[in-house]
Amino acid sequence: RKEVEQDPGPFNVPEGATVAFNCTYSNSASQSFFWYRQDCRKEPKLLMSVYSSGNEDGRFTAQLNRASQYISLLIRDSKLSDSATYLCVVNGDGNQFYFGTGTSLTVIP
């Protein structure tokens, strides 16, 4: 079983739509969780860390469900500029990081 499972999509949504991505992880001892955004042919950029209490940054909301071992990312009022690949990252033991395969999002005018 993979450490991190993520639906690769693609997700094609109209502008203004709300879209959600989920990511499941297998190591119940994982402590740190992150969402990254990667544009084509660019490096991943940290979008937000995911905290147990959930956190929100503008149109983006990240949540953690430890019982079911998944993290989610919700994007409200999608913009064209949100088109990218979204990667979930889970910190394992020590300095091990496990990446999801990435979810491709295209926001359509």
Next chain:
Amino acid sequence: GAVVSQHPSRVICKSGTSVKIECRSLDFQATTMFWYRQFPKKSLMLMATSNEGSKATYEQGVEKDKFLINHASLTLSTLTVTSAHPEDSSFYICSAIIKGGQPQHFGDGTRLSIL
């Protein structure tokens, strides 16, 4: 803050050449640096984990003698692709963390093309 610089951003060279890629943490000391490889439309593939002053830990299937990693200081790690061949062409990205549990900060990647 937490800026990671990677150099060069683009390399095109002949088969058999060795290529060195540098990864620097500009405004913090990185306890650990990571080296990744990414193929088009694929996810990042971890190659090795590098701690300052110690030997890198390579992932299964990654040749140590092919991909030499040196982490001489808390702000610099280098990856040398030795005797590069066309199949080594790829996007190589480094990342660094300040301490365990913190997010990784990525360099802007090196696109390597071997002719």
